[in-house]
Amino acid sequence: MASDKYPSVYVVDSHADWPHPPPKLRQRQCRMGVAQTLLFMLVSVALCGMIIEACLIYHLYQLDTAPSASFSKHTGGEDDTSPTKKPSYEIPPSKPVAHLTDGQDVIHEEKIMAWSMNADPLLYEMDYKDRKLIIQKEGYYYVYSKVFFTDNGVFHHSVNMHTEKYAGGRITLLQSRKYSLKSSKIRSNSYLGGVFHLYKNDAVYVEVSNTTKIDRHKSFENIFGAYMI
Numbered sequence: 001m002a003s004d005k006y007p008s009v010y011v012v013d014s015h016a017d018w019p020h021p022p023p024k025l026r027q028r029q030c031r032m033g034v035a036q037t038l039l040f041m042l043v044s045v046a047l048c049g050m051i052i053e054a055c056l057i058y059h060l061y062q063l064d065t066a067p068s069a070s071f072s073k074h075t076g077g078e079d080d081t082s083p084t085k086k087p088s089y090e091i092p093p094s095k096p097v098a099h100l101t102d103g104q105d106v107i108h109e110e111k112i113m114a115w116s117m118n119a120d121p122l123l124y125e126m127d128y129k130d131r132k133l134i135i136q137k138e139g140y141y142y143v144y145s146k147v148f149f150t151d152n153g154v155f156h157h158s159v160n161m162h163t164e165k166y167a168g169g170r171i172t173l174l175q176s177r178k179y180s181l182k183s184s185k186i187r188s189n190s191y192l193g194g195v196f197h198l199y200k201n202d203a204v205y206v207e208v209s210n211t212t213k214i215d216r217h218k219s220f221e222n223i224f225g226a227y228m229i
Contacts, residue, residue, distance in 0.1 A: 095228040096125035096137050102222035108211035113147070119219050126226070132162070132203040133226055141226045143173060144193035145206045148221040149213045152182050156209035157190040163202045173204070187215065195229065 100123075103116025114131045115121070127134040135141070145159050158175040174192035198204070206224050208214065214222060 093124045093227075096135075096139075096141075097225075097227040098123050098126040098128070098133050099225035100128065100133075100223065101219040102214075102216055103219050104216070108214070110211060111207050111209065113206045113208060113211055113214070113222070113224070115224055116219065122225070129203075132205040133224070135198045135200055135202040135204070135226075137228065138199050139197070139228045140195055141198050141228050142193065142195050143204055143226040144191070145174070145224045146189060146191045146222065147206070147208060148187070148189050148215045148217075149178075149208070150185050150187045150215055151178070151209075151213045152180050152185045154179055154209070155188075155190070155213060156207075157192065158207050159192050159204065160207055161196075161198075161202055161204050163199060165199060165202075198226075 098121075100115035100121050101119050102113075103119045105118050106114040106116050108114050109131065112131050115128065117128065121128070125136050127136060143159055145157070147157055149155055149157075155178040156175070157178070159173045160170040161173055162170060173196055174194050176190045176192055178188055178190060180186045180188075204226060216222065
């Protein structure tokens with residue numbers, strides 16, 4: 001009975017650890033932390049992509065508007081595509097070159113063909129005058145011509161040259177002849193091409209037996225050109 005006079009004594013350990021959460025709760029908390037980290041990374045990547053895309057769009061917009069502004073400055077609002085002006089080349093050829101086509105704006109002579117200056121002619125370091133290509137720089141050139149014609153009998157197609165090196169008339173560089181029955185007309189093509197050493201001021205031109213035999217449905221069916229090799 002004597003022991004009932006004294007109260008019960010409880011000892012509290014202040015250094016004891018808090019009770020650990022159950023294993024399932026710890027796994028759930030760990031998964032939530034990983035998911036939040038991944039979500040944060042995905043949102044960050046998406047925002048960076050939107051910023052980069054906006055910068056690229058702005059840069060492309062600047063490139064599109066810059067040429068038109070500079071064009072207005074240089075032309076003063078005028079049309080710079082006039083057929084009387086020589087075309088400008090963003091990447092100029094490395095050597096003299098010319099490529100001409102037929103056109104409804106040209107008038108042929110009886111035998112010598114003319115070439116259009118309104119059909120975007122390619123003329124670089126070469127001149128076109130009086131139905132002839134005028135060489136401006138001495139060198140070896142590949143000269144070519146193609147014509148589309150309708151004829152019966154014999155059709156002649158040639159590339160000729162006038163030069164200061166020889167007195168007198170023409171010099172024939174290339175020539176072809178097409179034969180057909182006189183009783184029936186045929187449509188055919190004639191192509192000529194070859195390499196020649198040409199001097200400055202040499203004049204090269206195309207001659208046919210009769211220019212009225214030339215079919216002129218499409219400009220690119222009749223061509224004439226030369227380029228330095």
